[in-house]
Amino acid sequence: MNNSINIGLLGLGTVGSGVVHIIDQHQDKLKHQVGCSVTISKILVNDLHKERDVHLNGSRLTTDADDILNDPEVDVILEVMGGIEESRKYILQALENKKHVVTANKDLVAVYGSELLQAAAKNKCDLFYEASVAGGIPIIRSLVDGLASDKITKMMGILNGTTNYILTKMTKEGRDYNEVLKEAQDLGYAESDPTADVEGIDAARKTAILGTLGFSMPIELEDVNVAGISNVTTEDLDYSHELGLTMKLIGIAERTGNKVEVSVQPTLFPHSHPLASVNDEFNAVYVYGEAVGETMFYGPGAGKLPTATAVVSDLVEVMKNMRLGVNGNKVSEPQFEKQLKSDDEIFSKYFLRIHAKDQAGTFSELTSVFSENDVSLEKILQRPVEGQEVAEIIVTTHKVSKQNYDSVLKALAELDVVDHVKSSYRVEGGK
Amino acid sequence: MNNSINIGLLGLGTVGSGVVHIIDQHQDKLKHQVGCSVTISKILVNDLHKERDVHLNGSRLTTDADDILNDPEVDVILEVMGGIEESRKYILQALENKKHVVTANKDLVAVYGSELLQAAAKNKCDLFYEASVAGGIPIIRSLVDGLASDKITKMMGILNGTTNYILTKMTKEGRDYNEVLKEAQDLGYAESDPTADVEGIDAARKTAILGTLGFSMPIELEDVNVAGISNVTTEDLDYSHELGLTMKLIGIAERTGNKVEVSVQPTLFPHSHPLASVNDEFNAVYVYGEAVGETMFYGPGAGKLPTATAVVSDLVEVMKNMRLGVNGNKVSEPQFEKQLKSDDEIFSKYFLRIHAKDQAGTFSELTSVFSENDVSLEKILQRPVEGQEVAEIIVTTHKVSKQNYDSVLKALAELDVVDHVKSSYRVEGGK
Known part of the structure; x- marks a missing residue:
C-alpha cells in the first residue's frame, strides 16, 4: 500500500485554486482521516506562465492532459475545468487508465453521467460528483450513505441560486421579473444569457442527478418535465401570499412503488414550510426517507470554497475506498430500470x-x-x-x-x- | 482480514429492534459499502423469554454482559440500552477489550464523553455517537467530515423536540405554557417530570457534545449557560411576532479566536430565518463554517427508525475504518484546551x-x-x-x-x- 496518494488536478481556475488551498491547509487532518499523505503532483492549465495567487507547494504545471492522464503514478483525477466534451474525453481516458475521478461538473454529469458511471464501474474506479449538485451541501453523500439503511421516496430541491435570488427579490420587494433579472445580471448573479437558469434547465440537470442517485434509476435530462420562472408575475406572488403560500422553483423527484416522477416548476409552499424560508442565493434539498422521515439540507449552492470543500470531501472518500479496496462499488450505479409515471399517476x-x-x-x-x-x-x-x-x-x-x-x-x-x-x-x- | 464483522448489541428495546431490522433488511447494501458481511452475533437483554416482534436471524440472546464484552469474536458493540452508570461500565470494558463502540446515549456522552473518548483513543478504538444528538440528522458526521477541510465558527441548534413542540403550539395557537405542556404530557410528547426538557438541560447536553466536536475542545455540561422555556408567556410571543421575530429554544456554541461561548436559551429569530420555520417536534442545526458559509441540517430528533438509522450509519463507518486500519484516529478527541469567553466577550x-x-x-x-x-x-x-x-x-x-x-x-x-x-x-x- 502506498504511503502517499498522488492527485492530478484538471483546471486551476476559481475552484481549482480553492482545492489546492484546502489540501495545503489541511494536510495533517487528511492524513489522520485516511492514514496516508496526499500530494497534488500535476495540474493541467492553459498557460504555464500566468501569474497565479496560489501556493503550488511543488505541484508541476502542464498544458498536456496526457502527461497527467497517462502517468501511472497519478491515482486520482480531480476535474474542475468545466465544459462538456473535453472533460468527458479526459475523464473517460482517466477511468480507462484505472484512475479514480472526482468532478464538480454538473453539466457533464447530467448529460453523460450514465456513460461515465458505466466506465467507472467497468474499470472498478470511483467517480464522485458531490460538488455538481448544491456545492456547499453534502446532499449526494447523505443520499448515498442514507441508501445503505433507508429508502428514499421523495426529494424536493431549490437547486438554482440565480432563480431563488430573483424569486426572493420579487416576493419581498414586489418588483417585477424583468427588473430583478436585470439587477441580478448587473450584479453578476445571473448570466447575460440567463436561459439555462430561468427556464429551469440547470435545476432540471441537478434534479436528474438527484433522482438517479436517490432512486437508483438512470434518469436523464429529457425525463424531466421542466417549467421556468420567466412568466411569474408579481400578481401571482401577491395572491399566493394572501393564501399563505410562498413560491420557489423546485425540482421534484417522487417515487410510488417502482414508478417515478421527475419535474422542475415554480411551486407554492405554505409560509411555515422549511423550503419557504430558503432565500436569496441559498439552495436546499428536502428529502423523505421511509425510515428517517423528513430531513432537509440547506446551504450555499455555489462559490469557490464551498465547491472546493465538496471536491475535497469526495477525494477523502476515494482515498478511504482505495485503502479499503472497495472502489467502484455498485452504490452509485443505477440498479433499477427506469419507469416514469404517466399523468394519471402524478x-x-x-x-x-x-x-x-x-x-x-x-x-x-x-x-x-x-x-x-x-x-x-x-x-x-x-x-x-x-x-x-x-x-x-x-x-x-x-x-x-x-x-x-x-x-x-x-x-x-x-x-x-x-x-x-x-x-x-x-x-x-x-x- | 475477516470476511464477516461480528456485532454485540446491548439492548433490544425500541431502538435495538430497529437496528436488528435495518441490518437484516440491508445486508447486501452493507456488504457493498464495506466489502464484508455483518452479523449480529449476540444481544444483551433482561429477559430471555419475552415475546419479541423482531426477526433475530440467528443472533443469540444473553442476560450476561460479560458473555458479549469478553467474547474475542465480537468486533463492535452497539449500546442502545440507555441509562448512565451501567452503560458507562460496559462501554469502558468493551474498549479495554479493543472493541469499537457505537452508542445512541446522549445522557452518557454528555456526562462521560471525555472519559469514554480517552479510553477509546488509548485502546485505538472507535467510539461513535451520531444518534445521541438529533437522531435523524447526520450532524455529527457532517461536523467531523467537514472539519477535515473547514473551520466551524458557530452552531445554533433546535435540539429538543418537546420544547420545540410546546413553543410551536404556543406561538401558532396563542395558548399558554402550562396548558400546552399538559397537552404534550397527555399525548406522550413530554415526560411526566418534564424538567430536563423544559429547563433546557437536555438541549444543554447536546450543545456540549456539538461544541466539543465542532471546536475540538472538551466542553462539559457545566460550561453551558442554561435557561429554559418555563417562564415564556404568550405576551412575549405576541410582542415578538409584532417585531417580526419567532421564538425557539436554541443551543449556541460560538467561537471567536480560541475562545468559545456555549449556552442554551429561548432565542428570537426573524421570521425569514431558516430556524424560525423548524416547527413541532423537528430538530435542526445551523452551522457556520469559514469555507462553506452557512448550512443547516433539519430532521426528526428522535424516533425508533431515525435513531436506528443513525446507529447503523455509525456502524458502517466503524467497519470501514476497521478495514482501513484507521480506527481510533484523533478527529473526535478534543485537540484544544478549553477557553470560555467572559461576559465582555459575548x-x-x-x-x-x-x-x-x-x-x-x-x-x-x-x-x-x-x-x-x-x-x-x-x-x-x-x-x-x-x-x-x-x-x-x-x-x-x-x-x-x-x-x-x-x-x-x-x-x-x-x-x-x-x-x-x-x-x-x-x-x-x-x-
Missing part, C-alpha cells in the same frame, strides 16, 4: 388564477368544470378587477391527478365565461 | 420587555440607562397597559456585550420608574 395540489366574466352564472359554470373532472377545491378567492368587466378568481385544489387537472385547464380555456387562464402552479408541502 | 442582540410608570420623563430615564452602558437600541415599541398606570415598553438592541446588557438589566430593576422587567431574550439570525 398527484399534487394546484393554485389556479383565472380572469372570468363578472356576471351571474359564471361561478357555477366554472365549478361544474372542476367537478366533472373530479377536481375538488380547497380555497376560493374572488374579487372584481378594477376598471374591467372581469373578476379575478383564484382557487387552490385538493390533491388531484395531473391528468384530471390538465383536463380542467383545457376545458376552462374553452369556456365563454373565462377571459383568460392567468396562471397555474403546483402546491406542495401541506398536509 | 456579543448578541436582545429583546427586552418592561412595564414602566406611564408618566413624563420615564422614557428619558430609561434611555439614559441604555446609553450609559453603551447599549444602543434598534427598535422601540411603547403602549399603555389597559386598566393600569403603566406603559408596556419593548425594545430590541443592536449587538452589545453580555456584560453591558446585564448592567442595563440591573440598573433598570433599580429605577423608580420601572415597575417590572417582564422578560428578556437573546436575538439571533439578523444582519
